[in-house]
Amino acid sequence: MPGSAFPPPSPDSPPETPRSGITRRGFLKGAGITAASTALLEGVQTLRADAESEATPGVTEFGPGADSVRLHVNGAEHVLDIEPRTTLADALRLHLGLTGSKIVCDRGVCSGCTVWLDKIPVNSCMTLAIDAIGHHITTIEGLSSESEPHPVQAAFVRHDAMQCGYCTPGMVMSCAALLERNPHPTEHDIRHAVSGNLCRCGTYPKVFAATLDAAGSRRA
Amino acid sequence: MSNRPTEDALLPQAAMPANSTVKMPVGVPGYTLHEETRQAPASEPPVWPINKDLQYVGHSAHRYDGPDKASGRARYTSDVQLPGMLYAKFVNAALPHAKVISVDTSAAEKYPGVRGVYVVEHVLGPAELRNPALDRGRYPVVRFAGQPIAAIAATTPAAAQEAATLVRIQYEKLPFVVDLDKARESNAPPVFPGPADEEGSAGGGGGPSDVHQTGNVHGPSVHRVRDTEQGFKEADVIVEGHYITQVQTHSALETHGVVADWKPGMLTVWASTQGTASVREELAGYFDLPMSQVRVITEFMGGGFGAKFGAGNPGVVAAALSKKTGAPVRLMLDRQEEHLSVGNRPSSDQTLRIGAKKDGTLTAIHLVSYGTAGCGTGAGCAGPATNLYQYASLHTEENDVFINAGPASAMRAPGHPQGAFALEQTIDDLAVKLNVEPIDLRDKIDNHPVRRVERQIVRESALWKSRSPVPGADQGPVKRGVGLAQSVWYRFVRTNCAAEVRVHRDGSLEVLSAVQDIGSGIKTVLAQILAEQFGVPPSQIAVKVGDTNYPVGPDSGGSVTTLSLTPAVRDAAWQAAQKFLADIAPALGVSPSDLVLVDGEVRSGSGKFQPISFRRAAAKMTASQITAQARRVPDYDPSKYLTYGGVDVAEVEVDTELGRVHVRRVLSVHDCGRPMNPEQTISQINGGIIQGISFTLFEDRLLDPKYGLMVNPDLDLYKIAGAREIPQIDVRLVEAYIGQSSTDASGIGEAAGVVSIGAAIGNAVYNATGVRVRRTPMTPAVVLAALRQGGTQA
Numbered sequence A: 001m002p003g004s005a006f007p008p009p010s011p012d013s014p015p016e017t018p019r020s021g022i023t024r025r026g027f028l029k030g031a032g033i034t035a036a037s038t039a040l041l042e043g044v045q046t047l048r049a050d051a052e053s054e055a056t057p058g059v060t061e062f063g064p065g066a067d068s069v070r071l072h073v074n075g076a077e078h079v080l081d082i083e084p085r086t087t088l089a090d091a092l093r094l095h096l097g098l099t100g101s102k103i104v105c106d107r108g109v110c111s112g113c114t115v116w117l118d119k120i121p122v123n124s125c126m127t128l129a130i131d132a133i134g135h136h137i138t139t140i141e142g143l144s145s146e147s148e149p150h151p152v153q154a155a156f157v158r159h160d161a162m163q164c165g166y167c168t169p170g171m172v173m174s175c176a177a178l179l180e181r182n183p184h185p186t187e188h189d190i191r192h193a194v195s196g197n198l199c200r201c202g203t204y205p206k207v208f209a210a211t212l213d214a215a216g217s218r219r220a
Numbered sequence B: 001m002s003n004r005p006t007e008d009a010l011l012p013q014a015a016m017p018a019n020s021t022v023k024m025p026v027g028v029p030g031y032t033l034h035e036e037t038r039q040a041p042a043s044e045p046p047v048w049p050i051n052k053d054l055q056y057v058g059h060s061a062h063r064y065d066g067p068d069k070a071s072g073r074a075r076y077t078s079d080v081q082l083p084g085m086l087y088a089k090f091v092n093a094a095l096p097h098a099k100v101i102s103v104d105t106s107a108a109e110k111y112p113g114v115r116g117v118y119v120v121e122h123v124l125g126p127a128e129l130r131n132p133a134l135d136r137g138r139y140p141v142v143r144f145a146g147q148p149i150a151a152i153a154a155t156t157p158a159a160a161q162e163a164a165t166l167v168r169i170q171y172e173k174l175p176f177v178v179d180l181d182k183a184r185e186s187n188a189p190p191v192f193p194g195p196a197d198e199e200g201s202a203g204g205g206g207g208p209s210d211v212h213q214t215g216n217v218h219g220p221s222v223h224r225v226r227d228t229e230q231g232f233k234e235a236d237v238i239v240e241g242h243y244i245t246q247v248q249t250h251s252a253l254e255t256h257g258v259v260a261d262w263k264p265g266m267l268t269v270w271a272s273t274q275g276t277a278s279v280r281e282e283l284a285g286y287f288d289l290p291m292s293q294v295r296v297i298t299e300f301m302g303g304g305f306g307a308k309f310g311a312g313n314p315g316v317v318a319a320a321l322s323k324k325t326g327a328p329v330r331l332m333l334d335r336q337e338e339h340l341s342v343g344n345r346p347s348s349d350q351t352l353r354i355g356a357k358k359d360g361t362l363t364a365i366h367l368v369s370y371g372t373a374g375c376g377t378g379a380g381c382a383g384p385a386t387n388l389y390q391y392a393s394l395h396t397e398e399n400d401v402f403i404n405a406g407p408a409s410a411m412r413a414p415g416h417p418q419g420a421f422a423l424e425q426t427i428d429d430l431a432v433k434l435n436v437e438p439i440d441l442r443d444k445i446d447n448h449p450v451r452r453v454e455r456q457i458v459r460e461s462a463l464w465k466s467r468s469p470v471p472g473a474d475q476g477p478v479k480r481g482v483g484l485a486q487s488v489w490y491r492f493v494r495t496n497c498a499a500e501v502r503v504h505r506d507g508s509l510e511v512l513s514a515v516q517d518i519g520s521g522i523k524t525v526l527a528q529i530l531a532e533q534f535g536v537p538p539s540q541i542a543v544k545v546g547d548t549n550y551p552v553g554p555d556s557g558g559s560v561t562t563l564s565l566t567p568a569v570r571d572a573a574w575q576a577a578q579k580f581l582a583d584i585a586p587a588l589g590v591s592p593s594d595l596v597l598v599d600g601e602v603r604s605g606s607g608k609f610q611p612i613s614f615r616r617a618a619a620k621m622t623a624s625q626i627t628a629q630a631r632r633v634p635d636y637d638p639s640k641y642l643t644y645g646g647v648d649v650a651e652v653e654v655d656t657e658l659g660r661v662h663v664r665r666v667l668s669v670h671d672c673g674r675p676m677n678p679e680q681t682i683s684q685i686n687g688g689i690i691q692g693i694s695f696t697l698f699e700d701r702l703l704d705p706k707y708g709l710m711v712n713p714d715l716d717l718y719k720i721a722g723a724r725e726i727p728q729i730d731v732r733l734v735e736a737y738i739g740q741s742s743t744d745a746s747g748i749g750e751a752a753g754v755v756s757i758g759a760a761i762g763n764a765v766y767n768a769t770g771v772r773v774r775r776t777p778m779t780p781a782v783v784l785a786a787l788r789q790g791g792t793q794a
């Protein structure tokens, strides 16, 4: 759920990755990072020269400078030069130009920045990009193809479940993730699923209706 | 707002072309529909029938940019990335009131990645001293914590942020006050050394400038209608209440911000704004540039609610930094800055007294209000008391109280949620005293013909019928109640707007206007108008808006956009269609008057040829493109004083042990002239209701009296209604034709529930408990305190 530590990768998630245990960027931001997980570091291609020598066995330090990392986004591999403190939101928006997810509160309370890690919705503003190494990242841009919108996206348009639209990518990602884990949700389930998604324009009633409709059309 | 001159009153009016007499539908279908005659300019298109007889307008076309928004393709200002773009960050005042002695930017300038530093010369937003000489100093005086002092542009956001912490500011602390009651005291620290005024924006906000100022109290602004002393003498009953509402911030999800690209000969600015024209004007004025060398683009914007007009400090500073560095600069505020420095809804402290005859006739309304718009003005809230009901006499006194906090700006129906919260609960108190039903009392004192229909719809609703006439009837600790309240907003027309329509030889159609779509869906409505005029589906229309390269659009504030712009668009579409038919008629061997555009075809009225598709007909054009531009003509009968409104009913559950108020259901009956796209209109009303619930129950800008800082400048401790707090909302749109323009559209943004829902909740809480809660936000603590005191002053 938004803002929480990563749940374990779901069974169908591609690369099996042990959890890094690093989730609170406030704790880490601006400092070098010590990671106990070698799997996490698989994605880090360049490590500082002194890191290996000083390391306790099994512990590698990197940062605070930029390192080259590999992220798996919307079905493609990307190599990015980022500092360890870089959030996933910034990596996606600034480095990859994937600006669909929005930074609204920048502290894990609005879900405007929701993306999926292995189909689990997370707040990308509260996730370090290096923590996403080894996971399959899906952004709003990757939810559908240009020709074929995701059923939730189509239902949002049919029901006018948007006004200014700034919350919409996050809403869509939360609702689509709900349908992944619960194809037949009740309105109560939907309210729960988007309880972390803020919409200042007040489109909630239509978000509920659209998601119920999308679930119905998936069933059919 | 209602008493201030509109922008139009200040502009020289264009000469009116010759008139012709037309018959127009007026009133509510099924209730009061009839025909009235109007004098319309002879150049106007034929009168449209009511919605059921139109094909596209008045029906629910899908939102034009819905697929872009749902797919993340929509590009907002915060998403604009240009080659070589720099990121800017403000350095803000850490104190609520201080003189700035020095600003040392040398360390910041040397920081890696920093390309430019700018020290703010003039702060936009706060009230300005009538005598500016009182404030002489090298730097602007700090009047609120969070006031911008300088800004850094750097190659990365992180570098800008880090460099910002290196700017050294020396202050001379001044005494401050952040509490309204304390600020009113005679020995309170003065926020300004003399009288100061804030001008309003296109969307309202600001206050009167012709009033006295004593200490921090700017006012009163007095308005009198006949003699209230006499009115109270003639009253059989008098009710009085003291009401308090808090400061609310707009909290649009996209913060204020711009991307400015200053090139020789052209300043291009992407802005998250409600007025592309207002941004261009302010930048051209500030930098002394010709309007032709400033271009403002707003493809998408993530909410404004009244706070986003003009370039503001972010616009000016980003443009200055771009000029200085020779690179494009993005300056988006962070969430904290958004709360602190770019506007809010002022608080209110209102004492309202109403006198009435036994039969309900109002003999006198007396309102004294104080409110704080921080270091700005605009806390007046007498609109509802002045404009909702019939009365024999009225006396209102509105006062702004300066405190050391960020200046207010217009916020959705400025002053009206506050004013209605007091007025509509006092009217219910009066109903109790007179022993009549609140809905019957309103029938007696409210002569608006459309609200009369709306009350009839409420009366027949299951929700209203489920209301117990006895307050506090439920036995258990959780008590259910139902209440209603009414809203009012005004017809402001901006004739300073225009549109262009183009027909291309390949049969494609486009409409161009600088108007910005702030989420209300004006793009969709423009497509529907062309569709109606050319007889093709809206999906075939290209809508180009949000760019000052196109004809000037209205600033979107005060519910003016749809009613101002759509007649210009229809006129341009109609003229383009006439030109188009005249152009192709010879090739079809008929006279233009024999041609009709319907169902995607061009047909001969006399059957001279088989219908051909619009596209094939367009291929017969003698030029590659036919264009028509039209400007908004004034309303057909500007002598009519027109208001809109609605009636909102709330059902609440009050947990009398925990103090929690939960809104379960809302019935919202509203009018907005001809609804152009009912689905989008309902979306706006849902939004108004939800923002109003949020204001009434949750939101509160908290200032620490000891340090003068906001303690909850975020979105977790600044609580906004979320998915779990949303009631079932049933919106009933009432078509109410007024016969004023070629589209006869009106507006809905302000009247949409946000005005009345707070009072409806208050009246429902009274119905549930028999106790009146006269203060917002109705937090558990406030509700429990009111319950303990049994409904005496909260």
Ligand code: FES
Pocket: A102, A103, A104, A105, A106, A107, A108, A109, A110, A111, A112, A113, A114, A123, A124, A125, A126
């Ligand atoms: S939760 Fe990430 S921006 Fe709000």
Ligand code: FES
Pocket: A162, A163, A164, A165, A166, A167, A168, A198, A199, A200, A201, A202, A203, B253, B302, B303, B519
């Ligand atoms: S649509 Fe504007 S914030 Fe949700």
